Amino acid sequence: MTTVIIGSGNVAWHMAKAFKQAGIELVQVFGRNEKELHKLSQEVGVAYSTQELTRADFYLICTSDKAIHEVSKLINYENVLVAHTSGSLSREALEGSYRKASFYPLQTFSKARALDYSRLPFFVDAGWEADNILLMNLAKKISNNVAQINHHQRKQMHLSAVFACNFVNHLYARAQQICQHNDIPFDFLLPLIEETADKIKTLSPMEAQTGPAVRNDQNVIEFQESLISNSELLKVYKTLTESIIKMYEL
Amino acid sequence: MTTVIIGSGNVAWHMAKAFKQAGIELVQVFGRNEKELHKLSQEVGVAYSTQELTRADFYLICTSDKAIHEVSKLINYENVLVAHTSGSLSREALEGSYRKASFYPLQTFSKARALDYSRLPFFVDAGWEADNILLMNLAKKISNNVAQINHHQRKQMHLSAVFACNFVNHLYARAQQICQHNDIPFDFLLPLIEETADKIKTLSPMEAQTGPAVRNDQNVIEFQESLISNSELLKVYKTLTESIIKMYEL
Numbered sequence: 001m002t003t004v005i006i007g008s009g010n011v012a013w014h015m016a017k018a019f020k021q022a023g024i025e026l027v028q029v030f031g032r033n034e035k036e037l038h039k040l041s042q043e044v045g046v047a048y049s050t051q052e053l054t055r056a057d058f059y060l061i062c063t064s065d066k067a068i069h070e071v072s073k074l075i076n077y078e079n080v081l082v083a084h085t086s087g088s089l090s091r092e093a094l095e096g097s098y099r100k101a102s103f104y105p106l107q108t109f110s111k112a113r114a115l116d117y118s119r120l121p122f123f124v125d126a127g128w129e130a131d132n133i134l135l136m137n138l139a140k141k142i143s144n145n146v147a148q149i150n151h152h153q154r155k156q157m158h159l160s161a162v163f164a165c166n167f168v169n170h171l172y173a174r175a176q177q178i179c180q181h182n183d184i185p186f187d188f189l190l191p192l193i194e195e196t197a198d199k200i201k202t203l204s205p206m207e208a209q210t211g212p213a214v215r216n217d218q219n220v221i222e223f224q225e226s227l228i229s230n231s232e233l234l235k236v237y238k239t240l241t242e243s244i245i246k247m248y249e250l
Numbered sequence: 251m252t253t254v255i256i257g258s259g260n261v262a263w264h265m266a267k268a269f270k271q272a273g274i275e276l277v278q279v280f281g282r283n284e285k286e287l288h289k290l291s292q293e294v295g296v297a298y299s300t301q302e303l304t305r306a307d308f309y310l311i312c313t314s315d316k317a318i319h320e321v322s323k324l325i326n327y328e329n330v331l332v333a334h335t336s337g338s339l340s341r342e343a344l345e346g347s348y349r350k351a352s353f354y355p356l357q358t359f360s361k362a363r364a365l366d367y368s369r370l371p372f373f374v375d376a377g378w379e380a381d382n383i384l385l386m387n388l389a390k391k392i393s394n395n396v397a398q399i400n401h402h403q404r405k406q407m408h409l410s411a412v413f414a415c416n417f418v419n420h421l422y423a424r425a426q427q428i429c430q431h432n433d434i435p436f437d438f439l440l441p442l443i444e445e446t447a448d449k450i451k452t453l454s455p456m457e458a459q460t461g462p463a464v465r466n467d468q469n470v471i472e473f474q475e476s477l478i479s480n481s482e483l484l485k486v487y488k489t490l491t492e493s494i495i496k497m498y499e500l
Contacts, residue, residue: 010460065470088473107442108460113449119441145441149434156432159474164425164439165446166461167490168418173455173497175414182406184399189414190451191369191395192357196415197447199363201440205423210260210358211416220315223338224409232496239489240417246482247423 001138004028004054006071007062008036010109011085013043015062018105018117020044022141028054031063058138060085060103061094068093081131083124087158090151091127101126103135104154108165121145123154174233206247213244251388254278254304256321257312258286260359261335263293265312268355268367270294272391278304281313308388310335310353311344318343331381333374337408340401341377351376353385354404358415371395373404424483456497463494 003024005016008031019026029048031037041048053059053074061084063071068084072094075082082094083103091100106121122139125148126132132148139146149157172193179186199208212220221241228234253274255266258281269276279298281287291298303309303324311334313321318334322344325332332344333353341350356371372389375398376382382398389396399407422443429436449458462470471491478484 064465064467066467088470106438108446108449108458110449110453110458110460112453112457115445121438121441145438147438153432153434155477156428157434157438159477160425160428160434160439161442162461162474162487163421163428165442166459166463166494167421167486168443168446169450169455169459170463170490170494170497171413171417171421172450173459174493175410176455178406178410178413182403184403184407184410188356188371188395188397188407189410191371192411192415193418193447193450195365196358196418197443199358199360200419200422200443203360203362205419205426207362208358208360209416209419209423210360211412213416213420215314217314217316220338224412227405227409232493235489236417236493237412239485240420243424243482243486244416244420247420 001025001058001134002027002056003058003060004030004056005060005062006030006053007067008033008040009062009064010111011105012062013040013111014107014109014115014117015060015085015105016040016044016046018120018142020046021117024138024141027056030054055080057081058083059098065089065093069095072096081126081134083126083135087161088155091125099126099128099131101131101135102151102154103139104158106157106161108169117142119143119145121147123147123149123157125150125154171236174236177233209244209248211244213241214248216245216248251275251308251384252277252306253308253310254280254306255310255312256280256303257317258283258290259312259314260361261355262312263290263361264357264359264365264367265310265335265355266290266294266296268370268392270296271367274388274391277306280304305330307331308333309348315339315343319345322346331376331384333376333385337411338405341375349376349378349381351381351385352401352404353389354408356407356411358419367392369393369395371397373397373399373407375400375404421486424486427483459494459498461494463491464498466495466498 003026026046034050037048059082065086075096078097081099083101094100102125104123120143124135176186253276276296284300287298309332315336325346328347331349333351344350352375354373370393374385426436
């Protein structure tokens with residue numbers, strides 16, 4: 001089965017690398033950003049084009065959600081399978097007379113960061129059972145963590161990933177900001193960050209909760225609020241503290 | 251040097267274990283909660299009392315912040331060193347005619363979770379240089395990650411830990427809630443959670459940020475907001491999304 005990856009961002013970058021490493025036949029990377037495509041093409045050793053989409057059996061659209069619809073119209077072949085990597089959009093966001101699917105890798109992808117793809121969760125969802133099998137087998141070449149989920153579940157999975165990854169990383173960024181403003185090396189926090197992520201492998205996050213909010217320790221809470229001068233940071237502190245208190249009230 | 255640990259909560263539990271493992275002479279665990287003290291006493295093989303505080307060279311008060319002041323008055327010896335483990339309170343929260351210090355271990359402690367103490371960051375701050383040296387040496391018996399920081403820095407360190415640990419864990423709990431409500435195994439999120447924590451060892455959190463908010467992708471943001479029916483969850487989503495957008499605007 002020949003494949004083409006469309007896009008040159010973080011997801012395209014990692015999917016191209018994952019496909020090559022798994023021995024999947026990748027015949028082209030296609031997109032608009034020639035500079036990034038050129039780099040990706042060098043990195044994985046595959047042809048690229050910004051003009052002409054090569055004929056292949058499978059096209060994986062790895063662009064941002066807002067580009068998917070337009071990009072999908074560029075595929076003018078009928079007997080091919082096209083999937084996008086969006087966590088939110090339905091298969092029907094793809095416009096064309098080909099077979100449509102979703103192929104969703106659940107991870108935080110940055111070009112500067114190498115990944116082990118063997119545990120990367122993949123979620124597939126095609127309109128036809130034969131395509132589900134085909135995509136499951138394709139994903140299994142890359143990873144041993146593959147499942148079929150429907151569109152409703154995928155949207156919710158993506159939402160939960162925004163909480164567990166994007167928002168979590170932002171809290172790391174806010175913590176680093178506090179350290180920087182007070183001449184404290186951020187590295188002191190790394191064992192704590194590691195243990196916090198590790199802990200939930202043996203305790204549920206609700207059992208693992210510690211800190212002033214879960215104890216509803218208003219003295220510490222008010223004291224910490226008094227330490228925060230940045231209004232955005234204070235809003236984050238108050239909202240999360242309230243959210244913790246409410247979760248344990250129930 | 252003989253030591254006594256006061257308290258029977260998560261911090262007391264781990265400090266007692268850490269002291270014993272490091273070969274520090276722990277002569278008593280003291281507190282009000284007999285049931286928990288009894289368990290701790292069994293766990294580490296040390297005497298306990300709810301009534302009579304044994305004479306020792308060093309007392310470590312591991313209670314909650316609100317109990318520290320009252321508890322500190324129970325130590326009626328003069329030529330001894332007393333420290334608390336609070337991230338917020340000053341040494342002067344201790345009332346007595348002994349030498350005062352802070353001995354702050356930066357970690358999330360749960361009794362049900364065993365820890366490797368060798369990388370546990372300890373921050374010491376005593377009123378006398380000799381006591382700083384004494385406490386640095388004590389902490390170094392347990393861990394190779396020991397520093398002296400002043401009260402201002404300790405308060406800020408504690409604040410940043412609330413963001414990087416307590417709030418992060420709460421986001422894991424919220425993510426798990428979303429998974430549970432939609433019949434998705436939470437385990438699918440573990441590689442993502444692990445990578446998110448791991449990533450900031452090689453990229454700064456600001457560089458590591460991914461997701462709809464950092465791209466200011468209003469379509470995805472509005473779509474995800476429409477998926478959230480729980481008002482508390484929606485408030486968390488909106489606050490953190492706004493905080494990310496503002497951080498990258500600057």
